Amino acid sequence: MSLDYTWFDALEAKIPHGEVRTRFAPSPTGYMHVGNLRTALYTYLIARHAGGKFILRIEDTDQKRKVEDAVAVIKRTMDACGLDYDEGPDVGGPVAPYVQTERQSYYKKYAELLVEKKQAYRCFCSEERLAKLRENDPNAKYDRCCCHLTQEEIDAKLAAGEPYVIRQLIPEGTTTFSDAVYGDITVDNAELEDQVLLKSDGLPTYNFANVIDDHLMGITHVVRGSEYLSSAPKYNLLYEAFGWEIPTYVHCASVMIADGETGSVRKMSKRHGDPSYEDLVKMGYLSPAVVNYVALLGWSPKGELAEQEFFTMPELIDAFEISGISKSPSAFDLEKLKYFNSTYLKAMAPEAFLPLAEPYIRMAVTDPDMDAALIAPLIQTRIDTLADIPDMVAFFACLPEYDVSLYANKKNKLTPELSRGILERELDAITAIQDWTYDAIHDALYGLAEEMAAAEGAKLNKMVGKVMWPIRIAAAGKTVTPGGAVEICQILGKEETIRRVRLGLEKLAG
């Protein structure tokens, strides 16, 4: 078989040089787990920090694992997290296509090129023969039977249409590869199998396709999970076989999680039901908080920034150094993420918080007369996630069952009996309000406190506490509420407030 070298030359001529180029290369499995998101983020940060290019490549050669819509999930996640790519399936670029199934003809030709270079060989062994080889030892390596075929034997098999795979010919000696995180690792080539590069259906194996693509796309830094560390020597041998420059490897340690049931620590995974990025968003976490938290799962800033926890994306781009990536596995901790999330929520401008909070408020408070814009500021600093909102505001929609004992309060020296007297006067004071505004409610209740303080010769601020307690209990039906009595009454509206105060008085008359 003769190869058309101009075809290879044309492809190689397209490879961009002279810039940092990184790629995120997910397989479309329909789920962007936290480890994947972190790989994408670090890959992005390395490119952006260096002013280089960030590329999205879809690795879909394993069609069995392919899930409908999976690419959409990947793109949605990247978009929401601010990981904009310069080249990719939908945006194109100088080394398109960016989807492996659209690059199939490349892999076959490059495998043939390796055969010609005597760095690979055709293997016609049947499945039965290979199974037999592994009968006694499932890890037995291929015995190189077909490596010894003569050209005549090969030609005859090809002419007879016998199916074959192409295997990499692993040379003797040792292979050392350098990883930016793990350092230099040397393996004895005798441990490596003559791996299949091209399957009998003409499709590449993952191990082959990623090397071809990384080279043809001019990738300078290959960032991936540490589960690929053991394959790196084989990749190096492929680069060497072609005579290509080896990229910088950046392997990232696993993201672990404590199993809710067993308590043991294991790798985060879909199989165990661990949350994906989109699950976290559904659980009420904000994208920037997730991104910030994930950035620190296995990377830490250095120098002056060593203690800093909160980073915007531009700050991350600025601070991100490969040398800050850790070799040790990191632990995903939902409590820590909650802390990041609540800090982000608190820091948001109220105008930005309202549209996020409103759908959650409306899950519980459906009456349009109860103004979400008044409720939102009361809860913004009190929640860990948006999903905390419905429970926290449910009392606006429906007065909870509560016990009369809530009207007793030590600090304010209140018994239910004393509260009853105050609540009766409060009912009169609020019934007299014409225009139901915050100020009007405030002034009515404050006025009452002033009157009572004067009559009893007590301090005004003490009396304010005393006056606010019974009406807040009556209006909310609980002791701990977002917002004080005046805000709660304002949101409930006059009619509902009066109804609740009357109910409270009935309870107290009990």
Ligand code: GLU
């Ligand atoms: N397609 C591989 C995965 O999703 C990526 C490996 C790599 O980045 O090289 O695990």
